[in-house]
Amino acid sequence: MLDYDQPIDRVRPEAPERKPQADFNVLELANLLWRRKVGVVAAALLGATLAVTVGKSVTPRYTATAQLYVDPRELQLVDRELTPRAQDVSGMSMVVESQARLITSNSVLLRVIQQAGLDKDPEFGGGEGTSLMSSLLGLIGLQPRAPSAAEKKEVELAALDALNKHITIRKTEKSFIVDIEVWSTDPAKAAMLANTLTNAYLTESRNSQASAARRATNDLSSRLKELRERLRNAETALATYKAQNNFVGTQDTLISDQQLSASNQRLAAARAATMDAQARLDQIEASRRTATDAGAIPEALQSPTIANLRAQYADARKKYAEQAGELGPRHPALRQTEKQVEDLKRTINEEIDRFAQSAKNDLTRARDFEASLNRALEAQKRQSVQLSQAAVRLRELERESDASRDVYQSFLKRSRETEEQETLNTSAARVIGEATVPQRRSFPPAMSLFAMIGFIFGAIAASSWFVAAELLFRGATAPAPTPARPQRTPAPDATRVPQRARAPEAAPPLPPSPAPEVAQVPPELAAPPLQPSMVEKPLIEKPLIARLQEADVIHTLGAILATGGGVDLTRLGWPTLRPGFPLTTLLNAWRDMRTAGARRADGKAMPVIALVGTGETTGRSVAALNFALAAARDGARVLMIDADHQGCSLSNKVNRRGKSEPSRLGWLSIGSKDAREIKTVNGISVLPATGGDPGKATEAIRKAIAQARAASGYDLVILDGPAVPLLAGGRKLLDETDALVAVLPTSLDINDSLEEILTALGGAERKLVGVVLDELTPAAQTRQRGRQYA
Numbered sequence: 001m002l003d004y005d006q007p008i009d010r011v012r013p014e015a016p017e018r019k020p021q022a023d024f025n026v027l028e029l030a031n032l033l034w035r036r037k038v039g040v041v042a043a044a045l046l047g048a049t050l051a052v053t054v055g056k057s058v059t060p061r062y063t064a065t066a067q068l069y070v071d072p073r074e075l076q077l078v079d080r081e082l083t084p085r086a087q088d089v090s091g092m093s094m095v096v097e098s099q100a101r102l103i104t105s106n107s108v109l110l111r112v113i114q115q116a117g118l119d120k121d122p123e124f125g126g127g128e129g130t131s132l133m134s135s136l137l138g139l140i141g142l143q144p145r146a147p148s149a150a151e152k153k154e155v156e157l158a159a160l161d162a163l164n165k166h167i168t169i170r171k172t173e174k175s176f177i178v179d180i181e182v183w184s185t186d187p188a189k190a191a192m193l194a195n196t197l198t199n200a201y202l203t204e205s206r207n208s209q210a211s212a213a214r215r216a217t218n219d220l221s222s223r224l225k226e227l228r229e230r231l232r233n234a235e236t237a238l239a240t241y242k243a244q245n246n247f248v249g250t251q252d253t254l255i256s257d258q259q260l261s262a263s264n265q266r267l268a269a270a271r272a273a274t275m276d277a278q279a280r281l282d283q284i285e286a287s288r289r290t291a292t293d294a295g296a297i298p299e300a301l302q303s304p305t306i307a308n309l310r311a312q313y314a315d316a317r318k319k320y321a322e323q324a325g326e327l328g329p330r331h332p333a334l335r336q337t338e339k340q341v342e343d344l345k346r347t348i349n350e351e352i353d354r355f356a357q358s359a360k361n362d363l364t365r366a367r368d369f370e371a372s373l374n375r376a377l378e379a380q381k382r383q384s385v386q387l388s389q390a391a392v393r394l395r396e397l398e399r400e401s402d403a404s405r406d407v408y409q410s411f412l413k414r415s416r417e418t419e420e421q422e423t424l425n426t427s428a429a430r431v432i433g434e435a436t437v438p439q440r441r442s443f444p445p446a447m448s449l450f451a452m453i454g455f456i457f458g459a460i461a462a463s464s465w466f467v468a469a470e471l472l473f474r475g476a477t478a479p480a481p482t483p484a485r486p487q488r489t490p491a492p493d494a495t496r497v498p499q500r501a502r503a504p505e506a507a508p509p510l511p512p513s514p515a516p517e518v519a520q521v522p523p524e525l526a527a528p529p530l531q532p533s534m535v536e537k538p539l540i541e542k543p544l545i546a547r548l549q550e551a552d553v554i555h556t557l558g559a560i561l562a563t564g565g566g567v568d569l570t571r572l573g574w575p576t577l578r579p580g581f582p583l584t585t586l587l588n589a590w591r592d593m594r595t596a597g598a599r600r601a602d603g604k605a606m607p608v609i610a611l612v613g614t615g616e617t618t619g620r621s622v623a624a625l626n627f628a629l630a631a632a633r634d635g636a637r638v639l640m641i642d643a644d645h646q647g648c649s650l651s652n653k654v655n656r657r658g659k660s661e662p663s664r665l666g667w668l669s670i671g672s673k674d675a676r677e678i679k680t681v682n683g684i685s686v687l688p689a690t691g692g693d694p695g696k697a698t699e700a701i702r703k704a705i706a707q708a709r710a711a712s713g714y715d716l717v718i719l720d721g722p723a724v725p726l727l728a729g730g731r732k733l734l735d736e737t738d739a740l741v742a743v744l745p746t747s748l749d750i751n752d753s754l755e756e757i758l759t760a761l762g763g764a765e766r767k768l769v770g771v772v773l774d775e776l777t778p779a780a781q782t783r784q785r786g787r788q789y790a
Contacts, residue, residue: 032470033463040462047458048451055450062187063442066194067433068178068201070099099429100169100178103201109163110156111200116193118159123185124166125158167197177432187437194435205429213418220415227408234401241397245390260380267373274366281359288356306351313344543742544596544770546589548623553776554578567680569629572653574622575776577629590630593770594716597739600767606709608736610643610719611772612761613743614753619774620743621649624720627741627772632683636715639677639708642689643733644721645697651688654678685714698729702736724760734761739769746775 033040072095102108118124168181180197184190241247320337327334444450553575570576577587594609601607611627613620621644628640642650655678678686687704690697701719708714719737722730734740742757744750750773758765 029467032466036462036466039466040459043462044455044459047454047456047461049454051450051454051457052447055444055447058444059185060441061183061185061443062190062438062440063181063183064187064190064194064435064438065433066180066182066198066431066435068103068180068198068429069432070096070176070178070429072096072099072176096171096176096178099205100171102204103169103178103180103197104164104167105204106160108197108200108204109160109167111204112193112196113156113159113163115200116196118163119152119155121159123189124162125155163193166193180435182435183442187439191435191437198431198434202429202431217415217418220411220418224408224411224415227404227411231401231404231408234397234404238394238397238401241390241394245387245394247387247390247394260377260384263373263377263380267370267377270366270370270373274363274370277359277363277366281356281363284352284356284359288352303351303355306348309344309348309351313341313348316341316344543768544589544592545773546586546593546770547773547775548586548626549775550575552577552584552586553626567654567678567686569625569654569680569682569684569686572625574618574625574653577626577633587630587633589770590627591634593739593741594631594636596769600769601738604709604738605712606714606717607738608705608717608719609739609741609769610721610734610737611741611743612721612724612757613745613774614724614748614756618647618649619745619776620644620723621647621720622776623743623772623774624718625650628684628718629682631716631718637713638684639687639714639717640684641687641701641704641717641719642721643698643701643719643730644723645689645694645729646723647721648689650686650720654686655688694727694729698733701733705736724757726760731762731764734764734767737764737767740764740767741770741772742768743772743774746773 113119113124166183168183170179170181171177172179180194182190182194182197184193316337320334320341323331323334323337554577555575556571556573570579594607597607597609609627611620611624613623621642624640628638631638640650642648644650676687678688680686687701690700705717708717719733722733726734740761742754744753744757754771758768761768
């Protein structure tokens with residue numbers, strides 16, 4: 001069997017510092033408690049009985065839970081809400097927190113007190129002594145005095161304080177769910193109070209919304225009268241100013257502007273008519289001055305009178321020509337015809353003169369009309385300038401009137417909206433789980449727990465009493481301390497044995513002890529005689545033992561859950577330490593092993609620890625990986641090297657997922673392009689194994705360790721291997737290590753495995769600082785379907 005009382009190695013580089021032996025060790029404590037076992041058990045049973053009695057006497061409490069869904073995103077029933085909504089996540093969380101606080105507000109709790117009648121409930125400070133006094137007064141025919149308002153208020157406040165202590169509000173993380181817990185001595189009352197509280201909160205929420213809308217409506221309505229009066233005054237001032245300044249018009253245009261535009265058009269037409277009359281007169285005058293026919297003007301050609309005269313004139317000329325050829329110049333008929341021609345010509349000229357006079361008259365009339373229009377236009381221009389100056393004030397009055405009208409209309413519309421919102425419920429809070437009558441009490445816990453606690457405390461109290469009495473007795477009867485003697489050099493056997501034989505004779509007689517069973521040392525506690533070999537060579541430190549169990553690890557499916565953000569050693573498909581797992585015995589033992597390894601390193605900045613094992617290499621590699629993860633969790637910078645050139649279990653896992661990258665130390669490698677340093681997301685650098693010659697690979701690992709130690713880039717180097725049985729290269733590699741940890745699978749005989757490892761280590765067994773009992777291998781073989789993986 002695995003026995004650590006026998007030395008593993010008789011050679012020790014340095015003797016440990018001797019610690020003074022305690023006056024009261026663990027064996028003496030166990031012996032004392034065993035001798036006082038009857039008293040300890042009796043005290044434990046008494047404590048359990050007292051605890052159960054106390055538990056039975058405690059008034060039970062029953063807790064009922066109701067669930068509310070408080071959604072800050074309220075229902076949008078109108079376009080413009082009375083209060084703005086919370087849009088971001090932090091704002092929504094604050095709204096839910098505020099609503100959770102509103103549940104325990106005084107207004108809600110007072111409503112619950114009134115609905116449930118808690119002011120008359122003795123559990124909440126109401127109705128104490130009332131029923132007895134009422135009964136006594138009823139027997140003698142008297143009615144009890146009605147409580148005053150101050151007394152009612154005091155009872156109500158007491159019930160409010162008691163109810164507040166019975167309520168616990170819990171908000172579920174990252175959700176809008178609020179749990180309302182109410183406890184009471186009556187389970188039905190606890191459920192009733194929880195449901196009443198939720199209904200009171202919803203009612204209070206609706207009332208608060210309606211109250212807010214009502215206040216807004218009242219405020220807006222009170223302002224409407226003032227705004228209406230202001231609008232009326234502004235419109236009156238605008239109308240009066242328009243009347244005073246003759247701002248009269250239609251279709252958004254003033255009459256003065258319309259008259260000015262019409263006058264401009266009429267003046268332009270008059271000027272055109274004047275120019276036309278002047279042109280016609282000039283043409284008539286020009287025709288009269290020239291030798292051409294005066295009747296060739298357009299007016300003469302269009303006149304029927306001129307046309308008739310010209311026809312008569314043509315006939316007279318024709319007749320004169322005919323007579324002139326037949327008659328002599330003095331013939332009376334010729335003379336008469338000639339006179340007729342001259343009369344017609346004169347008549348035509350007179351008619352043309354009348355045309356000229358008419359043109360002059362038209363010109364004069366057109367000029368007079370133009371002048372009158374010009375004078376009227378000038379007057380209108382002066383009036384328009386005056387109106388433009390007055391329009392500045394007019395526009396100011398119009399702006400004031402428009403602004404007052406807009407404000408009044410917006411207030412009137414908003415007042416009607418808020419008035420309608422009084423009857424709308426936009427809250428999205430609702431009950432998603434009504435409280436039911438609890439079937440089990442929430443306090444006190446089960447009587448078995450009370451009995452267990454009482455039993456433990458009774459046993460601890462009795463044990464402490466016996467230990468204190470023993471220490472006090474020893475302090476009273478112990479002899480005076482003797483000065484420490486210097487350590488003597490071991491003497492030969494012949495001289496040492498007689499001294500031990502004469503020791504009883506030289507010892508002075510001890511005084512009688514009042515408690516022989518305490519003062520006398522049991523025979524099994526007496527120190528055995530030292531063997532000569534044990535005296536000559538000091539023992540080495542006992543290796544620490546750590547158990548790698550199924551409860552310490554979590555299994556991963558590396559092929560499915562492998563991530564692309566870098567090499568993650570917890571996703572290789574091997575069982576690894578649970579993330580965030582608190583300190584356990586395994587982690588503490590591994591920390592002690594690393595401390596022992598650092599102590600063996602003789603002050604080196606980077607100790608080297610190798611994990612060796614027999615049988616299947618995967619179990620050793622899993623233990624080495626978790627050993628490195630535990631060191632990295634404590635903040636150490638770890639370099640993990642695969643020193644198993646035969647199995648290469650770790651290298652095969654890591655090479656499929658990562659790629660080599662240069663570190664602060666440059667390229668760490670062991671002589672192969674595929675065996676360079678691989679960074680991981682776990683704070684661990686992995687140096688894979690090479691498949692070349694084992695001797696060259698061992699030398700390359702030694703150089704990599706020297707390089708890392710010289711650069712001070714790591715705090716710890718962990719070797720996965722070498723494999724047992726050791727080859728020549730593996731024995732040389734063990735010379736570079738400072739400490740060794742043996743991995744023993746529990747599926748094999750651990751004593752045989754340890755003997756095999758010690759035999760293989762030879763002189764290097766003095767470096768053994770710990771043993772890891774691998775209990776994962778049988779668990780992996782018998783793992784059933786349905787186990788949880790992560």
